[in-house]
Amino acid sequence: MNKGIVSIITPSYKSERFISQTIESVLTQTYHYWEMIIVDDVSPDNSNKNIEEYIKKDxxxxxxxxEQNSGPAVARNRGIEEAGGKYIAFLDADDLWKPEKLEKQIKFMEEKNCVLSYSAYETMSEEGTLENKIINPALKVSYNDLLKSNHIGCLTAIYDVQKVGxxxxxxxxxxxxxxxxxxxxRKTDFAYGIDEPLAVYRIMSNSVSSNxxxxxxxxxxxFTEFENISSLKAFYYLGWNILTKLIYR
Incomplete structure (x- = not known):
């Protein structure tokens, strides 16, 4: 494990249109101690060709x-397996980071001495037009808080491997x-958020969040199969998720 290194996990599938922009947003980080692990999920387009051009440069x-198309969970987990950094961060192949994202967030985690952190983020259209909308999460969440609503945008999350494995x-x-x-x-009491948009989320027309x-x-x-929560409690937390979306949409 390399102290201070951030391992950035990026699953790639049909990402030819956007992967170059995503990589560029990592290359422009003011924090330089990172590795970017892109996991190709047997993409049928020219994504890998674009990625390999960047590998030649950095x-x-x-x-x-x-070896076979397995979905984003398998791809991300493979990236986690290969990660050598103290921190693990996530960035999908169509999203972007702002230049000071890593620098500000790593400093924040060191000051808070926290396991898991995240930040606010902006949204843009599939074509890349900013929507002038900022998603502001709760700034401190527990396990029970998170069951009621997922406050953590994947493109903003970083966790400390040294603390929890x-x-x-x-x-x-x-x-x-x-x-x-x-x-x-389940391994730490709280996750902490930064009240500043440090990333930009691309809203794809065919994303699951649109359904x-x-x-x-x-x-x-x-809730039921992985968190072993009863059906009754699962519906209770689903109700909270719906209510939260109605209030904050």
């Missing part, structure tokens, strides 16, 4: 190729990041 960027995502088609935050909060019914199904599965 050896901090690495590409792992899965490597923790992996549950193998579920969607909401695997939510499952990881819950697993981490609210499907999203609730994955929430229910996560």
């Amino acid at each position: 050896n901090r960027i690495k590409l792992i190729k899965l 490597k923790v992996y995502m549950p193998i579920i088609s969607k909401r695997q990041d939510y499952g990881l935050w819950l697993r981490l909060l 609210k019914f499907k999203l609730l199904k994955y929430h229910y599965k996560l």
Whole structure:
């Protein structure tokens, strides 16, 4: 484990349109102690060709190729396996980081002495137009808080491997990041947020978050099958999730 190094995990599938912008947002970080582990999930487009061009220029960027298409949970977990850093961060292949993201967040984690941190983030359209909307999460959450609403955007999360070891995502088609935050909060009392947008989330027209019914199904599965919560309690927490979305949308 390299002290101070941030291992950035990026699953890649059909990311040809956006992966260059995502990598550029990492290259422009003011914090230079990172490695970017991109995991190709057998993408049928030219994503790998674009990635390999960047690898020639910067050896901090690495590409792992899965043998068969396995989904983002498997891809991210493979990246976690290969990670050599003290910290693990997540950045999807269509999202962006602001230049001071890592510098500010690592400093914040050191000051807070915390296991898991996250930040506010902005949103943009699929075409890359900023929507002038900021998602401001709660600044301190416990395991029970998170069951009621997932305050942590995957593109903003960083956890400290040195404090808790490597923790992996549950193998579920969607909401695997939510499952990881819950697993981490079983190991620490609180996760802490930064009240500043340090990343930009791209809203894709075909994303699962655009289908609210499907999203609730994955929430229910996560609660009952992976968190071992009873059906009655799962519906209780689903109700909280719905209420929170209605209040803050």
